[in-house]
Amino acid sequence: MAFEKTPGWLDWYANPSKPRFQLPAGAVDAHCHVFGPGDQFPFAAERKYTPCDASKAQLFALRDHLGFARNVVVQATCHGADNRAMVDACRASGGKARGVATVKRTVTEHELQGMHANGVRGVRFNFVKRLVDFTPKDELMEIASRIAPFGWHVVIYFEAVDLPELWDFFTALPTTVVVDHMGRPDVSKPVDGPEFELFIKMMREHDNIWSKVSCPERLSVSGPPALDGEQAAYRDVVPFARRIVETFPDRVLWGTDWPHPNLKNHMPDDGLLVDFIPHIATTPELQRKLLVDNPMRLYWPEETR
Numbered sequence: 001m002a003f004e005k006t007p008g009w010l011d012w013y014a015n016p017s018k019p020r021f022q023l024p025a026g027a028v029d030a031h032c033h034v035f036g037p038g039d040q041f042p043f044a045a046e047r048k049y050t051p052c053d054a055s056k057a058q059l060f061a062l063r064d065h066l067g068f069a070r071n072v073v074v075q076a077t078c079h080g081a082d083n084r085a086m087v088d089a090c091r092a093s094g095g096k097a098r099g100v101a102t103v104k105r106t107v108t109e110h111e112l113q114g115m116h117a118n119g120v121r122g123v124r125f126n127f128v129k130r131l132v133d134f135t136p137k138d139e140l141m142e143i144a145s146r147i148a149p150f151g152w153h154v155v156i157y158f159e160a161v162d163l164p165e166l167w168d169f170f171t172a173l174p175t176t177v178v179v180d181h182m183g184r185p186d187v188s189k190p191v192d193g194p195e196f197e198l199f200i201k202m203m204r205e206h207d208n209i210w211s212k213v214s215c216p217e218r219l220s221v222s223g224p225p226a227l228d229g230e231q232a233a234y235r236d237v238v239p240f241a242r243r244i245v246e247t248f249p250d251r252v253l254w255g256t257d258w259p260h261p262n263l264k265n266h267m268p269d270d271g272l273l274v275d276f277i278p279h280i281a282t283t284p285e286l287q288r289k290l291l292v293d294n295p296m297r298l299y300w301p302e303e304t305r
């Protein structure tokens, strides 16, 4: 089935540069997606956007080009609760990809077991209103309690202004909880202002809560680097990400977010995104925790014992 992309949709960057920053051996891209291809894995009827195709083969080629060893493929909302494209990518990766699914309360035990066998290790709850319809919290809590015995975790995606209202729900979740993109702070506000302090407080008071320090390209107001390349890319995001990495070094993850859904102004060069990492994780030890030790503990624990 042919799908028409959402008008203005930006395709992913076809020829990313080779990063100058050399990733540590075994680095994991812990947040990326596959889109379709639509003729093989149709997009969901309830989707809020129709993306370009972004296949598993293209994802794996990017992984190798950038120097990552593994991927965590996160279910994107354009596929709803139909996890076939994500599971297919995990299965085809030869053990180099694990997945995060979206499920409904109707998911069966057998389906959960099948996903686990194919590499799924978490579910994603999305609270970003432009991306999903509302799901009652009792349904989400029921799902969380059903996936907990598998050793899975919950990934949450929300915007910073919604944290006060969502706090009680997030802090009651019975599993490890991973926040996408630092809870989307408004980086034009102070890094020590009340909004970001609330996020830091949540991580400080709840040691089951982790954060992805990803998506500078999505959060930045200052934008990509000047063409002379002298200025750090997305420099306004650096203090936010760096603060989380330095305060909670054992509970942070990083991912490219390829193929970068819903960007309106520019599409990042994924090589430059990798070059952002040493600005937020400034020592080899912090880089190893962020890129290797933490994602391995969460997604491949059997290899870290």
Ligand code: 0GY
Binding pocket: 033, 075, 076, 077, 078, 131, 157, 180, 257, 260, 261, 262
């Ligand atoms: C991201 C961010 C976005 C989209 C999705 O599943 C999705 O559709 O996550 C967004 O639009 O902010 O993490 O990919």
